[in-house]
Amino acid sequence: QLQLQESGPGLVKPSETLSLTCTVSGGSISSSGYYWGWIRQPPGKGLEWIGSFYYSGSTYYNPSLKSRVTISVDTSKNQFSLKLSSVTAADTAVYYCARQQPGAHIVVVPAGDFDYWGQGTLVTVSS
Amino acid sequence: EIVMTQSPATLSVSPGERATLSCRASQSVSSNLAWYQQKPGQAPRLLIYGASTRATGIPARFSGSGSGTEFTLTISSLQSEDFAVYYCQQYNNWPPGVTFGPGTKVDIK
Numbered sequence: 001q002l003q004l005q006e007s008g009p010g011l012v013k014p015s016e017t018l019s020l021t022c023t024v025s026g027g028s029i030s031s032s033g034y035y036w037g038w039i040r041q042p043p044g045k046g047l048e049w050i051g052s053f054y055y056s057g058s059t060y061y062n063p064s065l066k067s068r069v070t071i072s073v074d075t076s077k078n079q080f081s082l083k084l085s086s087v088t089a090a091d092t093a094v095y096y097c098a099r100q101q102p103g104a105h106i107v108v109v110p111a112g113d114f115d116y117w118g119q120g121t122l123v124t125v126s127s
Numbered sequence: 128e129i130v131m132t133q134s135p136a137t138l139s140v141s142p143g144e145r146a147t148l149s150c151r152a153s154q155s156v157s158s159n160l161a162w163y164q165q166k167p168g169q170a171p172r173l174l175i176y177g178a179s180t181r182a183t184g185i186p187a188r189f190s191g192s193g194s195g196t197e198f199t200l201t202i203s204s205l206q207s208e209d210f211a212v213y214y215c216q217q218y219n220n221w222p223p224g225v226t227f228g229p230g231t232k233v234d235i236k
Binding site: 047096104108113117119 | 161163218
């Protein structure tokens, strides 16, 4: 059974960089066709996609966050990471990592729905 | 960027009744649409992908339909465990990627 687990500081100061890691067990990040992503949810609000990547290098980011986001992968540890720079209180949210199923067309629609999710981790931005 | 809207924002339904939730895309997403259920304190759970295919282990009372810009999630006979927030998500437009709708809360009437 595939499992994902987010880890990282629960409190980050304004203007600093938020860093989270997702550890995948029960399956490989290098599995053919699967993308992996980060999604966040501010308290009491809806879901916001942050970005997705494929282990061999393709990465996509939400345009509204692109200038501040970096997603990286460590296949040897079966982990991937999120860095969000210059955080403000608006970045306070539960952050989820998730597996993304292959899309309908590898070039036009490379990735699809999120079928496995981590439990989420709350990150608060406050001084 | 494709904008997703959902209606109604809140749906009050009695147990055993049928619930119909709507999701609309600002431009065509073909059938590249998924539905999720989220309960308080839990991660979202995939219900439907490809607009109409139930995910593994999802009961048959959940069904999805639609294509292009108009989509519907139907819960044929609401059970107590179905009261939750439901989100739609499109994955047709790459780049940039995916967008979620704002959600519909289904609560007890």
